[in-house]
Amino acid sequence: MNKAWWKEAVVYQIYPRSFNDSNGDGIGDLQGIISRLDYLENLGVDVIWLSPVYASPNEDNGYDISDYYAIMSDFGTMKDFDELLQKAHEHHLKIVMDLVANHTSDEHQWFIDSRKSKDNPYHDYYIWRDQPNNWGSVFGGSAWQYDENLNQYYLHNFAIKQPDLNWENKAVRDDLYKMMRYWCDKGIDGFRMDVISMISKDQRYPDAPVPEGAIYGDPTPYTVDGPRIHEFLQEMNREVLSKYDLFTVGETPGLSVERALKYVQEDRHELEMVFTFDHVSLDGGDYGKWSQKRTDLVELKKAIMKWVKGCENGGWNSIYLDNHDQPRAVSRFGDDGEYREMSAKCLALTLHLMRGTPYVYQGEELGMTNYHFTSLEECRDIEEINAYKDLVTDRHIYSDQEMLENISSKGRDNARTPMQWDDSQNAGFTTGTPWINVNPNYKTINAAAQVNDPNSIYNFYKQLIALRHAHDIIVYGEMDLLYEDAHDLFAYTRSYNDEKITVLANWSDHEVTYDLTPEGDLLITNDEDVTPHTLKPYQAVAYYKK
Numbered sequence: 001m002n003k004a005w006w007k008e009a010v011v012y013q014i015y016p017r018s019f020n021d022s023n024g025d026g027i028g029d030l031q032g033i034i035s036r037l038d039y040l041e042n043l044g045v046d047v048i049w050l051s052p053v054y055a056s057p058n059e060d061n062g063y064d065i066s067d068y069y070a071i072m073s074d075f076g077t078m079k080d081f082d083e084l085l086q087k088a089h090e091h092h093l094k095i096v097m098d099l100v101a102n103h104t105s106d107e108h109q110w111f112i113d114s115r116k117s118k119d120n121p122y123h124d125y126y127i128w129r130d131q132p133n134n135w136g137s138v139f140g141g142s143a144w145q146y147d148e149n150l151n152q153y154y155l156h157n158f159a160i161k162q163p164d165l166n167w168e169n170k171a172v173r174d175d176l177y178k179m180m181r182y183w184c185d186k187g188i189d190g191f192r193m194d195v196i197s198m199i200s201k202d203q204r205y206p207d208a209p210v211p212e213g214a215i216y217g218d219p220t221p222y223t224v225d226g227p228r229i230h231e232f233l234q235e236m237n238r239e240v241l242s243k244y245d246l247f248t249v250g251e252t253p254g255l256s257v258e259r260a261l262k263y264v265q266e267d268r269h270e271l272e273m274v275f276t277f278d279h280v281s282l283d284g285g286d287y288g289k290w291s292q293k294r295t296d297l298v299e300l301k302k303a304i305m306k307w308v309k310g311c312e313n314g315g316w317n318s319i320y321l322d323n324h325d326q327p328r329a330v331s332r333f334g335d336d337g338e339y340r341e342m343s344a345k346c347l348a349l350t351l352h353l354m355r356g357t358p359y360v361y362q363g364e365e366l367g368m369t370n371y372h373f374t375s376l377e378e379c380r381d382i383e384e385i386n387a388y389k390d391l392v393t394d395r396h397i398y399s400d401q402e403m404l405e406n407i408s409s410k411g412r413d414n415a416r417t418p419m420q421w422d423d424s425q426n427a428g429f430t431t432g433t434p435w436i437n438v439n440p441n442y443k444t445i446n447a448a449a450q451v452n453d454p455n456s457i458y459n460f461y462k463q464l465i466a467l468r469h470a471h472d473i474i475v476y477g478e479m480d481l482l483y484e485d486a487h488d489l490f491a492y493t494r495s496y497n498d499e500k501i502t503v504l505a506n507w508s509d510h511e512v513t514y515d516l517t518p519e520g521d522l523l524i525t526n527d528e529d530v531t532p533h534t535l536k537p538y539q540a541v542a543y544y545k546k
C-alpha cells in the first residue's frame with residue numbers, strides 16, 4: 001500500500017451557485033467563496049472540489065458547459081478564478097475542478113458548428129444518427145433529439161441541451177486534453193470527472209431492454225464502461241494527468257467493484273479513485289428514485305463494505321453520504337427532527353473513521369436538512385421538473401402531493417438550497433433574492449451558531465478531520481464490519497500494525513445494546529455519557545488501542 005497525499009486528504013465539495021453570494025444577485029459566486037476560505041481552513045479540510053464554474057446556459061447548473069475556457073458570468077471572471085486559486089493555496093486548500101467531458105452544452109461552439117452541416121469539420125464531434133434507437137435519457141424522454149436542418153438525431157444521455165461528445169473522434173479527445181492542460185498549467189490540483197464511465201459508447205447502438213415501469217430502454221449496458229474506456233483514460237493520463245501532481249476522482253455510476261478497480265489500480269495509470277453509487281441507490285422504488293422508501297442499514301453496510309474490501313488491495317475508495325445530486329444525509333439516513341444533532345454527528349463519525357477519502361458536502365458539516373417542497377414552482381432541478389411532468393402530468397402515477405413528497409425526500413434540490421451562514425435574512429447567503437429558496441430552518445441551523453460552539457456539529461466534523469490527519473490507522477487501516485446483520489448498529493474495526501479502532505454507532509432512534517468490549521480508550525463520541533454495552537439513540541463511540 002503506497003502512501004499518497006490524496007489518500008490522507010478530506011475533500012469539501014462546493015456547489016458554487018448555492019454557497020455564498022457576494023454581489024446581491026441571488027447567485028453564489030467566486031468572490032463569495034473567497035470570503036469563506038477562512039471558514040474552510042478552520043474546518044481543516046484539505047481540498048475543495050468545485051462543481052462546474054465554466055460558462056454555461058445553466059440547463060443543468062453548469063454541467064452543461066458552453067465554453068471550457070471561460071468562467072460563468074454569474075460566478076465572476078477568470079481574474080476572480082485566479083484570485084480564488086491563489087488565495088485557496090494561501091489557505092492550504094487545494095482546488096479540484098469538475099471536468100464535464102461526456103457532453104457539452106448545445107450552446108458550445110463545437111455543437112453549433114456540428115449541426116450546421118454533415119460535412120462541417122465539427123459534425124463528427126457529437127453522435128449523430130439517421131435513426132434513433134430506443135434509449136431513454138437520464139432526465140426523461142428519448143436520449144435522441146431530432147435536428148430538422150440535418151434530418152438527423154443527436155445523442156444526449158442527459159438533457160436535450162447536453163449533447164454527448166463523440167470520444168471516438170481523436171480531434172475531440174485532443175481538444176479536451178488541451179483544455180485540461182490549460183487548467184493544470186494554471187496550477188489547479190485535480191479533477192472530479194463527471195460521468196467519466198460513460199465516455200465510450202458501444203458503437204453498434206443497439207436497442208436496449210425496457211425496464212418495468214419505464215417507456216424507454218435503459219442504455220447503460222451500452223454507454224457505461226464501454227469498449228474503449230480504458231484506452232481513453234490511459235491516453236488522457238499519458239497526455240495530461242501524468243504530467244502534473246493531480247488528484248483525480250471519476251464519477252462512475254453503474255460499475256461493479258471488479259470493473260471499477262480497473263480505473264484505479266495504481267499500475268494501470270488511469271485515475272486515483274472513483275465515486276460509486278451502490279450505497280445511495282437502495283431507497284428507490286418502481287419509478288427510479290422517486291419513492292418514500294428508506295434505506296435499510298444492513299443493505300447499506302453491505303454496499304459500503306463491498307467497495308471498501310474491494311479496494312483494500314491496490315485501489316482506493318472515495319466515501320460520501322452527501323453531494324449535490326443527493327438529498328441531505330441527515331434527513332435520509334438519520335433523523336432531521338428530534339435527533340438532528342445527534343444523528344448528524346453519528347453519521348459523520350461512522351463515515352469519517354472509515355477507509356477511503358471522505359467527502360463533505362457544503363452544509364453537511366452544519367447538519368443541514370432536506371427542504372419541504374410544497375409546489376413545483378419551488379423546484380429548480382431539471383431532473384425533478386421532468387420527472388414531475390412524466391409521473392404526475394403525463395402518466396398520473398403519483399398525485400401532485402405524492403410527487404412533492406418524493407421530491408422533498410429524494411430530489412437534488414434538497415442539496416442545493418443556499419448554504420446557511422447565519423440567522424440574518426436569507427441565511428446570510430445573499431442580500432438579494434436567492435435563485436432557490438432558503439430552508440426556513442436557517443434561524444436555528446447556521447454556521448454562525450456553530451463555529452464557536454465546541455459541541456456543535458461543525459466542531460464535531462472538525463475533530464473528526466483532525467483525527468484522520470493525526471492517525472495513519474484512520475487512513476490506511478483495514479476495515480472489517482461487526483454485527484453485519486444488525487438493522488440499527490453500524491459497527492466496525494480498523495486495524496493497522498498493532499493499532500486498533502472500534503466504532504459502534506447506533507443508527508436508530510431507540511437504545512441499542514451490544515455484547516463486545518472494545519479494546520483501548522474512548523477516542524471520540526457524540527455523547528460523553530457512555531454506558532458500557534449500551535448506545536442511546538444515535539449515540540456513536542469510537543475506541544482506540546495502541
Ligand code: TEU
Nearest residue numbers: 060063100138158194195253325383412
Ligand atoms: O451526475 C451523473 C449521474 O450519474 C446522475 O445520473 C446522477 O445519478 C443523478 O443526478 C442522480 O439523480 C452527474 C452530475 O453529478 C449531475 O449533477 C449532472 O446532472 C449529470 O452528471 C450530468 O452532467
Ligand code: CA
Nearest residue numbers: 021023027029
Ligand atoms: Ca452573485
